[in-house]
Amino acid sequence: MPRLAALLRAASLTGAACLILAVCGPEERDSQSPPAPAGVTARAGSATSVHVMWDQAAGTAGVTGYEVFRGGERVKAVPGEKHMTDIEGLTPSTAYTFTVRARDAAGNVSPHSSAVPVTMPAPAVDDGVAPTPPTKLTGRADGARAATLAWAGSTDSVGVTSYDIYQSGTRIHSVSGSATAARVTGLRPDTVYTFTVRARDAGDNSSSASGAVDITTAPAKGGGTSTAPAEFRAVSVTEAGARAIELSWVPPRTDEAVEEYQMFLDGTLTTTIRWGAAPPAGRATYRFDAGDGPGATYRVKIRARLPDGNWGAFSAQRTVVLDDGGT
Numbered sequence: 001m002p003r004l005a006a007l008l009r010a011a012s013l014t015g016a017a018c019l020i021l022a023v024c025g026p027e028e029r030d031s032q033s034p035p036a037p038a039g040v041t042a043r044a045g046s047a048t049s050v051h052v053m054w055d056q057a058a059g060t061a062g063v064t065g066y067e068v069f070r071g072g073e074r075v076k077a078v079p080g081e082k083h084m085t086d087i088e089g090l091t092p093s094t095a096y097t098f099t100v101r102a103r104d105a106a107g108n109v110s111p112h113s114s115a116v117p118v119t120m121p122a123p124a125v126d127d128g129v130a131p132t133p134p135t136k137l138t139g140r141a142d143g144a145r146a147a148t149l150a151w152a153g154s155t156d157s158v159g160v161t162s163y164d165i166y167q168s169g170t171r172i173h174s175v176s177g178s179a180t181a182a183r184v185t186g187l188r189p190d191t192v193y194t195f196t197v198r199a200r201d202a203g204d205n206s207s208s209a210s211g212a213v214d215i216t217t218a219p220a221k222g223g224g225t226s227t228a229p230a231e232f233r234a235v236s237v238t239e240a241g242a243r244a245i246e247l248s249w250v251p252p253r254t255d256e257a258v259e260e261y262q263m264f265l266d267g268t269l270t271t272t273i274r275w276g277a278a279p280p281a282g283r284a285t286y287r288f289d290a291g292d293g294p295g296a297t298y299r300v301k302i303r304a305r306l307p308d309g310n311w312g313a314f315s316a317q318r319t320v321v322l323d324d325g326g327t
Helices: 002-014
Strands: 041-044 050-053 063-070 073-079 084-087 095-104 116-119 135-141 146-152 160-167 170-176 181-185 191-201 213-216 230-239 242-250 260-265 268-274 284-289 297-304 318-321
Touching: 041 116, 041 160, 041 170, 050 095, 050 170, 063 084, 073 084, 084 170, 135 191, 135 213, 146 191, 160 181, 170 181, 230 297, 230 318, 242 297, 260 284
Parallel strands: none
Antiparallel strands: 041 050, 050 084, 063 073, 063 095, 095 116, 135 146, 146 181, 160 170, 160 191, 191 213, 230 242, 242 284, 260 268, 260 297, 297 318
16 A cells, blocks of 8 residues: 555656556557559660559558669659659660569558569660651540550651650650550549650650540549539629629639639630639639620539649539629
């Protein structure tokens, strides 16, 4: 009893939350390693570069980055949202192997993936002629997070080594020069993506871009967060004899504020709406003049530019008939 009383007095004096150290021990550290990345591929993009790609498997939300190894040497580190990268400065006509491992926020690293071999092509001699651009690019969404592209192949004085897939002007993927189709993964649900394709030869000459194709991914299963503006309304208003259309909507829920929208009238892009100051936190409104007379009909819809630069899905389309202003 005297010893217990002494412990209680000590706890009261020091403000300790408990008496037994086993209960008040240090916070348990996350020591569980993420799984090894699967689906690793490596393809030569030219005589000196390789495109490495891997799957972002379900259940790896805690992964904060990936590391790419050439043999046993780490040559690239990328953030967790990426699942592909290009390795430059390689030697023509040389064989390499690549692996990928994941890293989480606690610093735990996964085992290495299976090793993937690739042999670099020989350099083209005095090849300064770029391939012709790919043609007839088409595409379709494969659910909410992937898309498939297809095109007519290019020609080259020596031979096409690879086709590079660009999304809004940024190269995101490469396939071999014998391929005329590619599947792009890791996309956001309910989002519009713009893709083009360029051909590349062993001399690292790149063609001009193909025509662009827009693909809208499907909404997330289970009714996940939509990228479309919600509760979109459009009404005719008249002030001082001037007719206008007033739009209002709830911005899509994103990680950051949405600062830009495109407005389409009768299916045609008409204007871009940008906020001069901070975007409204709640319901947004926008008014534009309507020059036609009473009874004129407008069909209007909008879409938001998301924080990652892609365009979100369209709002519902509303039909507005101009009123007569009470005259």
